[in-house]
Amino acid sequence: MVFDLNQITIGLLLSTAVGGLAYWRQSLTAGGWFGAVITGTATLGFGGWAWGFTLIAFFVSSSVLSHYKERLKEQRAAEKFSKGGRRDLVQAMANGGIGALIALLYALLGAPEWLLGVFVGVMATVTADTWATELGVLSPHRPRLITNGQPVEPGTSGGISLMGTSAAAAGGLMIGLVMFIGLSLGQWLSGEPLSLPWWLLPGALLGGLGGAMVDSLLGATVQAIYRYPSGKETERTVGRDGTPNAFVRGWRWMNNDMVNLLSSLAGGAITVLIYWLLGA
Numbered sequence: 001m002v003f004d005l006n007q008i009t010i011g012l013l014l015s016t017a018v019g020g021l022a023y024w025r026q027s028l029t030a031g032g033w034f035g036a037v038i039t040g041t042a043t044l045g046f047g048g049w050a051w052g053f054t055l056i057a058f059f060v061s062s063s064v065l066s067h068y069k070e071r072l073k074e075q076r077a078a079e080k081f082s083k084g085g086r087r088d089l090v091q092a093m094a095n096g097g098i099g100a101l102i103a104l105l106y107a108l109l110g111a112p113e114w115l116l117g118v119f120v121g122v123m124a125t126v127t128a129d130t131w132a133t134e135l136g137v138l139s140p141h142r143p144r145l146i147t148n149g150q151p152v153e154p155g156t157s158g159g160i161s162l163m164g165t166s167a168a169a170a171g172g173l174m175i176g177l178v179m180f181i182g183l184s185l186g187q188w189l190s191g192e193p194l195s196l197p198w199w200l201l202p203g204a205l206l207g208g209l210g211g212a213m214v215d216s217l218l219g220a221t222v223q224a225i226y227r228y229p230s231g232k233e234t235e236r237t238v239g240r241d242g243t244p245n246a247f248v249r250g251w252r253w254m255n256n257d258m259v260n261l262l263s264s265l266a267g268g269a270i271t272v273l274i275y276w277l278l279g280a
Contacts, residue, residue, distance in 0.1 A: 008045030011052060015040025018056060027063040028087050035092025047103035050182025051119065055096060056177040060125045061171070065134035094257040095126045097098045098264055114272055117203060120179050121271025123210025124172035124204040125264040131171035132212055136164020146216045157235060158220020164222040165209070172208020172267075203274035211267025218259045224250040 019036035022028040028036060036059065044052025087095075102119045109115065136143065142151040143159030152159040180200045187194050191251050225233050226245035238244050 004045070007048070008041060011041040011044030012037065013057075014052070018059065022059070022063050025063065025067075027066060028092070030087070031089030032087040032092045033233055035087075035089045035096070036111050039092060039096030042130075043096070044098035045103075045104045046100075046107040047119065048186070050179055051099075051103055051106075053182050054120070054123055054175055054179045055099060057174065058095075058123055058130075061127065061131040061137040061174065062134070065131060068134065069138055083241065090257055095130075095264075098122050098261065098268075102268075113197075114275055116179075116197075117199075117272040117275035119142035120175060120200055120204050121207035121211065121268035122264045124175040124208030124271065125267030127171040127173075127175050127213070128168035128212040128267075129215050129260065129263065132164040132168040135167040136145065136161050139163035145220055146213070147220045156224050156233070157225060158218075159217050160213075160216050165212075168212040169205060172212070173201065173205045175208060176204025179204070185265045199275055199278040202278065203271040206274055207267040207271030210270040211263045214266040215259055215263035218254070218262060222251050222254050223256070223259050224252050224254050 014085060015037045018040065019028060019033040022036065023030065023033040040052065040055060040059075043055045083099065099119055099122050102115055102122065106112070106115045106119070137154045139154070139161040141161060141163075143156065143161040143164065144150060145152050145156070146158050146160050180197060183197055183200075223235070224237075225235065225248045226237055227233050227248045228239060228245055229243065233248060234245060236245060
C-alpha cells in the first residue's frame with residue numbers, strides 16, 4: 001500500500017489547528033492537544049477525508065457539550081468523574097487511538113469495508129458515551145443502575161437515564177450520518193458510480209448505543225470505584241486536595257479509560273455485525 005503523503009500532511013496541519021483551538025478553549029490539556037494531533041493525522045492521513053471529518057465531528061461536538069451548562073454539571077457530578085472537563089493525552093488516545101490504528105490497518109490491508117464498520121462503531125461508541133455523560137447528568141430525573149434499576153446519584157458509574165440513553169443514540173447516529181455523507185460526497189466528486197452505504201446508519205446507531213450500554217454495564221460491575229473520606233463514591237483515586245481515596249469495589253486496573261477502550265471495541269463489533277447482515 002502506497003500512502004498519500006499529501007493527505008497525511010493535510011491531516012497533520014488540520015489536526016494541529018483543531019487541537020490548538022481546543023487547547024485555547026480549554027477543552028484539551030497540552031498532552032491532549034498532542035494526542036489529538038497523533039490521532040487526527042493518522043485517521044485522516046490513512047483513512048481519508050470522510051474518516052477525518054468523522055473524528056472531527058466527535059471531537060468538536062464533545063468539546064461543545066463539555067462546556068454546556070458546565071457549572072450545573074460541576075455542582076451535580078464533578079466529584080464522581082475520574083478527570084475534569086479538559087481531556088488529557090490518555091483520554092485523547094483512549095477515545096481516538098483505536099480509530100487511528102484502525103485507519104492505519106485500513107490503508108495497509110487495502111481498504112476492506114468491514115474495517116470501515118469497526119471504525120464507525122468505535123467512533124459511534126465514544127461519541128454516544130460522551131454525549132450520554134454530558135447530557136445525561138442534566139436529566140431532571142435520577143438515573144437508575146443498569147444492573148438492578150435502583151435509583152443512584154447523577155454521575156454514578158453504571159447509572160442510565162432516558163435523557164442519557166437518548167443522547168447516546170443521537171450521538172451514534174450523528175457519526176453514521178457524517179461518515180455516510182462524507183463517503184457519498186467522495187464518490188460523487190470523484191465521478192464514481194454512487195454506491196450508498198446505507199448500512200452505516202443503523203450500524204452506527206446500534207453500535208454506538210450498544211457500546212454505551214456496555215460502558216454502563218462495566219461501570220456498574222467491574223470498574224474501580226473509590227470512596228472519599230466523606231463517604232461519597234467516585235472514580236478518582238485521590239481527591240482534588242491530594243488525599244487518597246479508599247478502594248471500594250471493582251478491579252483496580254479497570255479505570256475509566258480502560259472501560260472506554262473495551263466498550264468502544266464492543267461497539268465496533270456490533271457495527272461489523274450490522275455490516276455483515278445488511279451491507280456485505
